[in-house]
Amino acid sequence: MANSPHGGILKDLYIRDEPLKATLQAEAETLPHVVLTERQLCDLELILNGGFSPLQGFHTQAEYTSVVTTSRLPSGALWTIPIYLDINRAHLDTLGAVPGSRLTLRDPRDDQPLAIITISDIYTVDRTQEALQVYGTTDEAHPAVHYLRHNTRDTLVGGDVQAVNAPQHYDYVAIRRSPNEVRQLFKKLNWTRVVAFQTRNPMHRAHRELTVRAARMRHANVLIQPVVGLTKPGDIDHFTRVRVYQAIMPKYPNGMAQLSLLPLAMRMGGPREAVWHAIIRKNFGATHFIVGRDHAGPGSNSQGVDFYGPYEAQDLVLKYRDELDIEVVPFQMLTYLPDTDEYQPINEVAEGVKTLNISGTELRRRLKTGAPIPEWFSYPEVVRILREANPPRDHQGFTVFLTGLHASGKESIARALQVALNQEGGRSVSLLLGETIRQELSSELGYTKRERDINVARIGFVAAELTRSGAACIAAPIAPYNEARQQVRKQVARAGGFYLVHVATPLEACIKNDRAGVYARAIAGDIKGFTGIDDVYEAPSNADLVADVTKTSISQIVHEIILLLERDGYIGDR
Missing domain, CATH: 3.40.50.620 (HUPs)
Structure with missing residues (x-):
C-alpha cells in the first residue's frame, strides 16, 4: 500500500509561463466558444487541477468505449466513470466544429474563458448501454440515468484541453484546495x-x-x-x-x-x-x-x-x-x-x-x-x-395560487385570504393579482399563448422568491394553461409550500359578475383570444381545492384554504 502522502506523480494543466498564458488568453477570445453546464464545469476543474489525473481532457470515442466496457483507459490505467463533453450537434455545426478545431470552454457563471479544447473526434453513443454498463440499470429513478436521458446533449466531443483560467470561486476560498x-x-x-x-x-x-x-x-x-x-x-x-x-x-x-x-x-x-x-x-x-x-x-x-x-x-x-x-x-x-x-x-x-x-x-x-x-x-x-437551514413548517414560506376565469371571484378570495393571513400574523403576506402583474411586470406582453405563459412564468418566479424568503404569497392570475401552472408548481415547491386552488365558477356566472363588460366585448368580437370565449381554459386536474363562489361563500372558501395550511403545519402555534 502507498505510504507516501504524495500519491505518485501528478501534473496539473495550469500554465506557469506568463507569455504562453497571455497567448492562450488572447486566442481564447477569438475562438468559437461553448458555455459549460454545471457538471462539465466540475469535470473541467478537476481535469485542469490534476484531480482527474491521468486525464488530459474529455474522453475521445476510444477512451469512452474503453472506460464504459472495461473500466479502463486504452492505456490500461484504471478509470471507471466516463468524462465527456456533450454538445448538441446543431450547435457544433454553427460553430463549424470538426476534428482539429479548437473551441473555448467558458464558465457559465461569469462567461470567463477557462480552457481551450482541441477536438480529436466528434461522436455519438448508445445511452442505454452506458446506463447498463456503468450504472447497472436503465431505471430513471437513478439520478445518473435520469441525467443521461434528459440532460445529456446528443453529441460528444473528445480532446485534450489547455488551461486558460482556473474557475473563480467566491465561497470558502481558504478551504478550496487543488491536489497539489x-x-x-x-x-x-x-x-x-x-x-x-x-x-x-x-x-x-x-x-x-x-x-x-x-x-x-x-x-x-x-x-x-x-x-x-x-x-x-x-x-x-x-x-x-x-x-x-x-x-x-x-x-x-x-x-x-x-x-x-x-x-x-x-x-x-x-x-x-x-x-x-x-x-x-x-x-x-x-x-x-x-x-x-x-x-x-x-x-x-x-x-x-x-x-x-x-x-x-x-x-x-x-x-x-x-x-x-x-x-x-x-x-x-x-x-x-x-x-x-x-x-x-x-x-x-x-x-x-x-x-x-x-x-x-x-x-x-x-x-x-x-x-x-x-x-x-x-x-x-x-x-x-441544520435548524436554521430547515426551519419548521410554521416558519417556512408558501404560495396559494388561485386560477380561474375572469370575474370568477378569485381576486375577492385572494384579498380575503390576505386579510386572514395578516390577522394570523407571523410572516409577511404578498398579493399578486393578475391585473397588477400585467401592469407592473408584463406590460409589454399581449395575450398569445406564448405571452400568457411568459406572464405566468414571471408570477411563478416572484412567488418562488417570496416563498423562499419565508413569506406567504397569494397569486390570482387566470393562468389558463395546465403546463404553465405545472411549471409554477415545480418552481415554488422547491422553495416551500404550494397550493393550487381552482376557482371553478361557471362561465355564465362569470359573465353575470363582469361589471366592466369585458365578456360582452369578447362575445361581440371586439376582443380576440379571450379565455372562456374564443380561447381555451384548461381546468386543472390536480387542484388542492376546487371552489365555486355560486355555491360557497368567500369566507368559507378562505376557511377551507386556511384548513389546508393548518393541516400541513404552515400556520398554527409558533
Missing part, C-alpha cells in the same frame, strides 16, 4: 499517512467516531473532503453542509484532521463511483480511503429496491486495492449503545444489546416539526445550523 495544494499541506504538517473521508451529507457524531476509528486503526491523520459540486437531487445545499463541517472540526483532537472541499459532480454510481473516488483521493495525496456502507449509492429504484447492495462498493474497491495504490478502509454502519454511551460497528454489537439510531427520514421529520434531536446523535452546534 493539499499535498503541500500534508508536507507542511508532516503527515505521512492520511485517511480520506468523502461525504455529501451533514456529519454527525457517528461520522466523527467513524473517522477517528479509521485514523486510530491506521495510525493516520484525517482529511475530511466533502463534495461541493453536484450531488444527489434533493440533498442539503453545500453552504449548509460546509457550515456543519466547520462546526464539527473542533470536535477532533487537535492536529488530527483537516477540511478541504472537492468540486466533484457525483453520479451516484455506487461500486464504480467508489473506485473513481479512490483514484481521486490518491491524486489528492491520501494514503487511505474510507468506503462505507452503500458508498455513493442513490437509494431505491422505482420498485423500492436498493440499486446496489450495501457492501458492493467495498467489494469492488477491494478488488482493485493493489492497483489503486491506496489502502481501502472498509467500514460498517455505526450504531449507538445507550447503556455504555458509545458507538460500535453494527456487526460487532452482541445480540440483545440495546441500540439507538435516527434515520435520515426521521431526522428530516424532526427538523420539519421542531422535535428534539438528542445529543447522542449530533452536536448542538450542528443541530443549530
